[in-house]
Amino acid sequence: MNFREATVEDIAPIHLVRNAVTENALSNPDLITYHDYVEFLTVRGKGWVCEIDGQIVGFSIADLKEENIWALFLLPEFEGKGIGRQLQDLMLNWYFSNEKDNVWLGTSPKTRAAEFYRKSGWVENGNNGQKEIKFEMTKEIWMNISAPSSI
Numbered sequence: 727m728n729f730r731e732a733t734v735e736d737i738a739p740i741h742l743v744r745n746a747v748t749e750n751a752l753s754n755p756d757l758i759t760y761h762d763y764v765e766f767l768t769v770r771g772k773g774w775v776c777e778i779d780g781q782i783v784g785f786s787i788a789d790l791k792e793e794n795i796w797a798l799f800l801l802p803e804f805e806g807k808g809i810g811r812q813l814q815d816l817m818l819n820w821y822f823s824n825e826k827d828n829v830w831l832g833t834s835p836k837t838r839a840a841e842f843y844r845k846s847g848w849v850e851n852g853n854n855g856q857k858e859i860k861f862e863m864t865k866e867i868w869m870n871i872s873a874p875s876s877i
Contacts, residue, residue, distance in 0.1 A: 729812055732773035732785055737763040739782040740775065748802050749837040766796050773797070774816045776809045786813040788821045788829070795831035798839075810842060815872065822865045832858035847871045 732740065737760055744758065766787050767773045773787035784800035795817065800809055821829055832854030833839045840859055844850070847868070848861035 727809065727812075728777045729774060729816060730777070732767055732775045732787070734764055734767060736773075736775055736782060736785070737767075740773070740785045743782060743785055743801055744797065744799050746801050747799050750799075750834050750839055771796065772817075772820060774813055776800075776804075776813060778804070784809045784813055786817040788817045790821070790824055790826065793826060793829055795829060798831075805838065811846070814846060818863065818868055819872065822868055826865065828862055828864045830854075830860055830862045832860050835859050 740763065741758070741760075766789060770791045771787060771789040773785055775782045776784040783804040784798075786798040787796040788794075789796045798810060798813060798817070800813075818829070830851070831843070831848075833843065834857065840861075843861045848863050849867070850859055851862045852860050854860040
């Protein structure tokens, strides 16, 4: 497994991963454009990918502007291997090193993703729209559950 920062050259395989998920699937994949990925990777935040044998199998993107996690997705066949946890760690360590104190995300209820966030220390805090749960993470909580030297 190779973890690294995402680049604009990674957008096509990242989009393939995003559209391959079985939970939290996009109702219309065309709603997220190439320009959206460029903006989130280069202007609003930063992203990371996990590669195995040269194939991107997962990615994460943090958005400093809206103070949220824009994406954390894996190809379904690579779930349960610690990839999501590593992508989350890279993303949150970077996010909180940017003078941010809290971050939020939305995900569908009763999914593996929702359970992943609960187990990772995220706090459920209401709804995000009509179909998603809102989770929040603070820098204080993250520092207590991650390696102190990582932030």
